[in-house]
Amino acid sequence: MHLTKEEERIYDGEFGWANQICMKILVRLGELFNATKLIPISSAHVSGVSYKTLGDAPIDFLEAIANAGVKTSVKATLNPHGIDKEYLCKKLSSDICKKQWQILEYFNKMGFKNSLTCTPYYLEKLGRGAHLAWAESSAVVYANSVIGAWTNREGGPSALAAAIIGKTPDYGVHKTENRQPKVLVNVETSLRNETEFGALGIFLGKILEDKIPVIQGLQGASQDHLKQLGASLASTGMVNMFYRNNRKVKVNELEKISVEKKDIRRAMEELTTTATQKPDLIFIGCPHCSLREIRQIADCIGTRKVKAETELWICTSHFTKEKAWKYTEKIEQSGAHIITDTCAVVTWTDKLGIKTIMTNSAKTAHYAPTLNKAETTLTPLKDCLETAFKG
Amino acid sequence: MQPITLKGRRIVEGQCKAEALVSKKPISFLGGVDPADGKIIEKGHELCGECVKDKVLCFPHGHGSTVGSYVLYSLVKKNLAPKAIINQTADPVVVVGAIIANIPMIDQIDIKQIETGDLVEVNVCKGIVKISKRRES
Numbered sequence: 001m002h003l004t005k006e007e008e009r010i011y012d013g014e015f016g017w018a019n020q021i022c023m024k025i026l027v028r029l030g031e032l033f034n035a036t037k038l039i040p041i042s043s044a045h046v047s048g049v050s051y052k053t054l055g056d057a058p059i060d061f062l063e064a065i066a067n068a069g070v071k072t073s074v075k076a077t078l079n080p081h082g083i084d085k086e087y088l089c090k091k092l093s094s095d096i097c098k099k100q101w102q103i104l105e106y107f108n109k110m111g112f113k114n115s116l117t118c119t120p121y122y123l124e125k126l127g128r129g130a131h132l133a134w135a136e137s138s139a140v141v142y143a144n145s146v147i148g149a150w151t152n153r154e155g156g157p158s159a160l161a162a163a164i165i166g167k168t169p170d171y172g173v174h175k176t177e178n179r180q181p182k183v184l185v186n187v188e189t190s191l192r193n194e195t196e197f198g199a200l201g202i203f204l205g206k207i208l209e210d211k212i213p214v215i216q217g218l219q220g221a222s223q224d225h226l227k228q229l230g231a232s233l234a235s236t237g238m239v240n241m242f243y244r245n246n247r248k249v250k251v252n253e254l255e256k257i258s259v260e261k262k263d264i265r266r267a268m269e270e271l272t273t274t275a276t277q278k279p280d281l282i283f284i285g286c287p288h289c290s291l292r293e294i295r296q297i298a299d300c301i302g303t304r305k306v307k308a309e310t311e312l313w314i315c316t317s318h319f320t321k322e323k324a325w326k327y328t329e330k331i332e333q334s335g336a337h338i339i340t341d342t343c344a345v346v347t348w349t350d351k352l353g354i355k356t357i358m359t360n361s362a363k364t365a366h367y368a369p370t371l372n373k374a375e376t377t378l379t380p381l382k383d384c385l386e387t388a389f390k391g
Numbered sequence: 392m393q394p395i396t397l398k399g400r401r402i403v404e405g406q407c408k409a410e411a412l413v414s415k416k417p418i419s420f421l422g423g424v425d426p427a428d429g430k431i432i433e434k435g436h437e438l439c440g441e442c443v444k445d446k447v448l449c450f451p452h453g454h455g456s457t458v459g460s461y462v463l464y465s466l467v468k469k470n471l472a473p474k475a476i477i478n479q480t481a482d483p484v485v486v487v488g489a490i491i492a493n494i495p496m497i498d499q500i501d502i503k504q505i506e507t508g509d510l511v512e513v514n515v516c517k518g519i520v521k522i523s524k525r526r527e528s
Contacts, residue, residue, distance in 0.1 A: 021491055025491070029486065055426070058465070060468045062461075085468065156459075157487045158487060
């Protein structure tokens with residue numbers, strides 16, 4: 001790998017231990033994937049912020065690197081952590097909350113913003129073709145496929161190193177030749193709601209391996225639908241982007257896959273492990289809700305009240321909540337909880353006694369049995385809300 | 392019997408001589424190794440119950456969450472880390488872990504030639520691994 005004079009000095013330790021470690025991570029990973037150089041990035045987004053997923057082991061490293069005085073050199077954002085400031089922090093033990101605040105403090109010391117969301121793309125407009133180093137897989141697919149930015153799927157530590165150095169090795173989808181589609185997917189059924197888009201992602205992720213698809217038949221898909229598709233595609237697969245039908249590619253040269261109604265139905269069925277109509281938690285907001293989704297939820301709720309002993313969580317970023325205050329006030333009056341900075345997957349639902357989760361998110365339904373030790377029901381937003389409100 | 396010498400790719404510089412602990416299966420450091428005592432805890436894993444401390448840990452590659460990298464750092468801080476890591480094909484999780492923990496690491500080594508208990512000399516600067524068999528075969 002070719003390094004500039006300044007990069008070499010960082011690599012040799014002239015700027016201290018922590019900068020050296022970060023540079024070594026980027027260079028070694030670059031070598032592993034045959035990168036030839038480091039390229040500047042516009043932003044970095046770090047995953048592995050929740051104490052639930054991190055556990056105790058990383059705290060030593062985060063403490064050491066934060067105390068070494070390194071600072072982020074580009075805009076650097078954080079994935080959701082394990083608690084919020086208003087609701088869950090009062091329900092979970094003070095030990096857990098203390099550890100979580102400690103982890104956040106180390107990230108802040110390095111200059112990371114408390115975005116605490118898996119949807120950093122709502123915080124700021126990103127340019128097409130911007131190079132990024134993002135670690136949240138759903139955001140990676142969204143950035144590459146919907147926004148037209150360029151990012152590999154980073155791990156937590158490599159995104160951290162990229163945030164400090166402000167660069168990433170030039171490999172994977174940072175190179176035009178690796179962004180070429182290999183498979184033509186023909187969706188031969190019309191997808192009726194966000195959950196079916198999610199189910200499509202789950203189905204495709206399992207069969208695509210690392211082959212980038214062109215997906216035909218997504219007419220009328222909203223950005224929120226594509227968000228669900230990308231999030232679940234990344235949950236079961238390695239592919240980091242997809243194209244839609246309007247792309248000028250020689251489709252004759254591509255391997256072909258068709259998706260039928262029964263494939264979507266089967267994917268939905270596999271993600272439903274309980275038939276209960278009284279779930280311990282109804283969860284909307286994986287990935288975090290957009291302003292549009294919050295408005296849609298408020299409209300759907302109207303003046304109804306959540307029935308007694310039902311937990312309904314709407315998760316979003318505090319940034320989106322502030323912008324959507326008109327709607328969130330209305331939603332909260334219904335008895336639903338607007339929860340920011342975290343979500344059902346990265347908080348301790350098991351410690352809250354939650355054993356069944358109903359959700360409209362295929363990604364959550366995919367992860368909840370292992371990460372939350374919960375049974376799941378996957379069903380569209382409208383049905384989730386009906387379950388919460390019917391008396 | 393003459394030691395066997397294998398050539399590999401340098402990942403993290405350093406050298407050591409220690410006993411091998413060999414796994415035919417990949418290792419996930421997050422959830423697979425207990426950072427509190429350095430023991431492999433993955434259910435059904437062939438090395439379940441074995442401690443990685445002071446061993447030359449040989450396995451095909453890592454898998455699982457990238458948080459696993461931090462586990463290697465934590466093991467070093469508690470003096471529970473392996474002396475070196477030998478992989479068949481290095482993956483990002485273990486590479487990053489070995490860098491932040493400063494554990495000598497080499498890959499592109501045919502780990503089938505190493506058995507648990509062999510005495511292994513790792514010299515990453517030279518890119519070589521010397522294996523002295525525990526028993527004549």
